[in-house]
Amino acid sequence: MNTLTDQDLRDVVAGFSIPGDLISALPFGTGHINDTFQLTFDQAGTLVHYTLQRLNTTVFRDPASLMENVRRVTTHARASLLAAGAPEASRRALTLVPTRDGGILLQNARGEAWRCYHFIEKCSTVDIVDTPAKAFEAARAFARFQALLADMPGGRLNETIPDFHHTPKRYAALHAALRADPLGRAAAVQREIDFALAQEADAGRLVAMMAAGEIPERATHNDTKINNVLLDDATGEGICVIDLDTLMPGSSLYDFGDMVRSATLNIAEDSLDYASAICRRDIFEALARGFLAAGGFLTAAERAQMAFSGRLLTLECGVR
Known part of the structure; x- marks a missing residue:
């Protein structure tokens, strides 16, 4: 996928409905398909993180259909968790950040497809199971x-x-x-x-x-x-x-x-x-x-x- 400048990333981030001031946008994770960045925003003195991803449209050729699946599943999962009274329900299902126009997918003039999630804090992943x-x-x-x-x-x-x-x-x-x-x-x-x-x-x-x-x-x-x-x-x-x-x-x-x-x-x-x-x-x-x-x-x-x-x-x- 195309190389991104700092301004490219800032232009993309500006398309999502995120309050506060962008402090940083850094590469994140070890995935091989999509490009992932962790965003840090200053929101009235509190640092809040988000996960920004550029979808690989060579692999996923219909990003709109893909994101409709994600929207349906995350919305239903979150509603079910809340209805069941699950502890820390907001950490148990991904939550999409809407675009400025209320969508779930940002497609820009460069032909790229982007999405953004709320970052789930105090969690980690492992690549090899050791226990x-x-x-x-x-x-x-x-x-x-x-x-x-x-x-x-x-x-x-x-x-x-x-x-x-x-x-x-x-x-x-x-x-x-x-x-x-x-x-x-x-x-x-x-x-x-x-x-x-x-x-x-x-x-x-x-x-x-x-x-x-x-x-x-x-x-x-x-x-x-x-x-x-x-x-x-x-x-x-x-x-x-x-x-x-x-x-x-x-x-x-x-x-x-x-x-x-x-x-x-x-x-x-x-x-x-x-x-x-x-x-x-x-x-x-x-x-x-x-x-x-x-x-x-x-x-x-x-x-x-x-x-x-x-x-x-x-x-x-x-x-x-």
């Missing part, structure tokens, strides 16, 4: 998030990345790539290719179960990495689910399975130290306990496929 307690809290937070959305009105969410977790279509793309082999590299990874193809018979299980009505379609997060949960700095509790760009119709099993894929690994996802990689059983068990602790909405069929979903989503990511 079962953190795994439990993150999994429980994701299950609570799905539970909040179980009665959301208004029909299906927009599908921002079509067929994102449609594993058979991921296999179809793999077969096409193998046939083309434009750089002649397939032979060098034949062992890995053979392994992936040997698992293909199971690739369509969840898709078929959803099509048959055996497991329900739900409003799901679809990118349940452990660093997409804010953990309270004082208590360690999973407070808020973040990074809502992949909110779409899906299966609860996609969310649990992707969490297993990413959280049970003992090294960073992008590490090249493959020989050290292991799947940690104690972390898997903590994830399952946490998800089930807040998963009263899950059907028996969904619970029965939880262990399989971890295997499937790991396979899908490898095939991709």
